[in-house]
Amino acid sequence: MNSNEDINGLLARHFAHEGLTPRQQSVLDSWIKANEGEYEKLKKLMGAPVATPDPATFDAGAAWRKVEPRLSGSRLWHGLHRRAMLIVSVAAALLLMVVLALPYLSGSRGSDVMQYANNGTVEQHIILPDSSEVLLYPEATLAYSDKGVDRVRTARLSGKAFFKVKKLHGASFKVETGVMNVTVMGTSFLVDATHGGHAGVYVKTGKVKVATDRASVVIEANEKAELIDGELRTGVIGSPATRFGSDDADVSMVFSNEPLPKVVSEIESNTGIRIDLGAGLDDNFITTRIDGADGDEIVKELAFVCGCKYKTVVAGKHYMLYK
Structure with a gap:
């Protein structure tokens, strides 16, 4: 039992975890001792973790029929037919895994x-992955x-969107449009970039930084900060309820004998x-009961x-009540 054919058969049974007689095991052990380098290569190849191939994507039988006529020593290969089919299938599965991984590797x-x-x-x-709402x-x-x-x-925006940003420690939030960028930490605001020549940012709560290529505020x-004819202009939102639409219309506060x-x-x-x-x-x-967010009302x-009595300090933003 020293021929290459016999050794190949023993190796095939060994890697398929089939039982060997004491004499067969002795022959195989002797070959392994004399060919440790080759055996380690075979062991790594056969022991590599692989996914079970999808039979719908690879026909092992068809592949074997193409390869079989070219092989010499038909008696040996017939003995290894079942193992060879397994090896070919495993190779196909490995190739499929590499192809799928290419976008990540690149x-x-x-x-x-x-x-x-x-x-x-x-x-x-x-709802964005960070729990911010848009x-x-x-x-x-x-x-x-x-x-x-x-x-x-x-967030790269084209058009109009209202943002309610989730505050995350050390992680800022940036909205980019074609004409201006907005950077915040945690607040709510409206960005209207529907028209390239006239864009605006309108803050409901919190504080934001608005920047263009030429200025920042x-x-x-x-x-509000509006880009008009290439110039960034700031001002007070006259009617927040109108500007923010249904979101502010839903603001409702009920007070029952509460201290002022x-x-x-x-x-x-x-x-705000x-x-x-x-x-x-x-x-x-x-x-x-107070509905909406119109400062004057x-x-x-x-x-x-x-x-x-009352007086207006900044319209829509800051007021004072007094006797």
């Missing part, structure tokens, strides 16, 4: 980008990635509208309920 990041498009006629609500307006598209350097979450709640300081604090938290209190108003208790309602 460094492609296409799978890291989430694509969204609103082809309908109403706003589309989206209200995507009709005919708008958004590409989101959080795999960039410095943990920057990037920082704006806060109920402020607590009322104005909750209003600022929900709308600041209301200062003059001397002697802290003891007022308020019972009312809110301060008028509070002045009526507490029987006091």
Whole structure:
């Protein structure tokens, strides 16, 4: 049992985990000792972890029929037919795994980008992988990635969208359009880049930085930055409820015998509208319902309920109640 044919047969049975007689095992052990390098190569090849090939994608039988006529020593190969089919199938599965892995091995990041498009006629609500929320307006598209350097979450917007950004420690959020970029840490704001020559950013709560190729500004709640004829202009949002649409129309606050300081604090938290209190108003208790986030309407309602006066510090953004 020293011929190559016999050794090949023993190796085939050995790697197929079939039992050998003591004499056969002795012969195989002797061959392994004399051919350690070759045996280790065979062992690595046969022991490599592989996925079970899909029979629908590879016909091992057909492959064998093409190869078989070219082989010499037909008696040997007939003895190894079943093992050879297994080896060919395994090789095909390995090749398939390599092909599937090519996009990752080549460094492609296409799978890291989430694509969204609103082809309908109403706003589309989206929750991003970082739990930030986006209200995507009709005919708008958004590409989101959080795999960039410095943990920057990037949203590339075409069209109009309202963002409610989830604050993540050390991870900023950037909205890019064709004409301006917006950088935030955690806030809510509207970006309208529907028309390339006239784009705008409108902040509902928090603070954002808006930048173009020529200038940059920082704006806060109920402020806006608009790009008009290439110039970045800032201002106050005249009617937040109108600007933010249905999102602000849904703001509803009900107060039942609540102290006025607590009322104005909750209003600022929900709308970004600041209301200062003059001397002697802290003891007022308020019972009312406030719908929407129009600063003028809110301060008028509070002045009526507490029987006091009001003045506008910054329209739509900052007011004061006094006796």
